[in-house]
Each structure stands twice: as structure tokens, then as C-alpha cells.
Amino acid sequence: DAEITQSPRHKITETGRQVTLACHQTWNHNNMFWYRQDLGHGLRLIHYSYGVQDTNKGEVSDGYSVSRSNTEDLPLTLESAASSQTSVYFCASSDRGQGNIQYFGAGTRLSVL
Amino acid sequence: DAKTTQPTSMDCAEGRAANLPCNHSTISGNEYVYWYRQIHSQGPQYIIHGLKNNETNEMASLIITEDRKSSTLILPHATLRDTAVYYCIVRAVYNYGQNFVFGPGTRLSVLP
Numbered sequence: 001d002a003e004i005t006q007s008p009r010h011k012i013t014e015t016g017r018q019v020t021l022a023c024h025q026t027w028n029h030n031n032m033f034w035y036r037q038d039l040g041h042g043l044r045l046i047h048y049s050y051g052v053q054d055t056n057k058g059e060v061s062d063g064y065s066v067s068r069s070n071t072e073d074l075p076l077t078l079e080s081a082a083s084s085q086t087s088v089y090f091c092a093s094s095d096r097g098q099g100n101i102q103y104f105g106a107g108t109r110l111s112v113l
Numbered sequence: 114d115a116k117t118t119q120p121t122s123m124d125c126a127e128g129r130a131a132n133l134p135c136n137h138s139t140i141s142g143n144e145y146v147y148w149y150r151q152i153h154s155q156g157p158q159y160i161i162h163g164l165k166n167n168e169t170n171e172m173a174s175l176i177i178t179e180d181r182k183s184s185t186l187i188l189p190h191a192t193l194r195d196t197a198v199y200y201c202i203v204r205a206v207y208n209y210g211q212n213f214v215f216g217p218g219t220r221l222s223v224l225p
Contacts, residue, residue: 042215042216042217042218043157043213043215088154090156090157092156092157099145099162100145100147100162100204101147101159101162102157102159102213103159104156104157104158105156106155106156107154107155107156
């Protein structure tokens, strides 16, 4: 079955280090999204992409970057990790013709010490 | 996208129907109603969506009032595994690439 997978599921890193979180989907969806979820804030959009070579900033994009070199993957990079980026990160994908439904990965729990 | 209002929390007895309400009084004609849920520590899970007609799938039923200003998600026979936060989201049908705005949702507790 087609799916969306995130890796790693858990990550501990130190402040100042570069970290990359992976997101891979096998639905061939054009649209992919990264969210973070913190207590008291719900899900907030970090970056999104409508297709290969396309990336856009979301609500909380500072300190994060993404690149889309193929349809299946949208890696999220924290250039210099900060303690404020300790959070749970979710990736999602969607496409036209499917009722605009977004499908979410299981999440990555990141701790920045 | 229209704003939604949901109760903060609800309880339901196991085996009974869980009816989760949502108000979306400012909904416009091209906006759909979507329901997602998030079980603790997992990613949000799509449940159902609809425009104006009632919808049913293997997970739930969605009842939308005739004026479309409110809706109810029905889990016909709630189980302990249905304990989760349920989100009602209203979105324009043409916003294919935009994110979903998740509010605080309703925390449903299914009790044995």
C-alpha cells in the first residue's frame, strides 16, 4: 500500500548542529507539507511544496529549510538547531482529485539539548 | 477559510454512539467540512469530509445541517481506541495546496 513515512522517529541533538528530518511518500502526490506541533499551539505550518523544485514558507519557517528534488521526498533541515525547535514534526501530502485530503506521517520527535 | 467552534472535551461510553458537534456559521458555498483525529503521539488521521450531503464511510458518518452552519461527526459504536482529539476543519475546495488549520479540537474520551 502507498504510504508516507518519516525518519527518524526520535532524534536527540545538540544546539548548533544541523539536523535533517526525512519524509517520503509513495502516493505520487504533488503537494507536501511540514508541520510542527507544540503544547498550546496545535499544528503549525513550517514549509510546503506544490511540486518538484517548488518550496514555500509557512507560518513558522525561520530556522528551517526544505528542498524538493523529486516527487517522493521533502526533507526538512534545521540549519543550526535551537532549543526552541524541540517539538514533534509531522509531514503530510495531498493531491488534486482526492478531495483535498492531506495524509500525515507518524511524526518525528526532536529534542534539542 | 471559515472558522470552526468545537466543545473542548466529551465523554462517551464504550459501545455507544459518539456525536461530536462542530459550528461553522461563516462557511461559504465552496467550502467543505473535514474531520480528522489525532490519537496520542500519532499523526493526524483523516476521517471523512463533505460539502452539503450527509456522508458515511467505514469509520464514521457526517451529518451537515441544511444551512451548512453546523455539522456532527458520528462514531456509531465507539471503542476505547477511538479516544483521541477530533478536529473539524472547513476549507475552500480550490485550496488544493494549502495547509489545514487545526484548532484545539474536541478531546473525546471513550470510557469502559
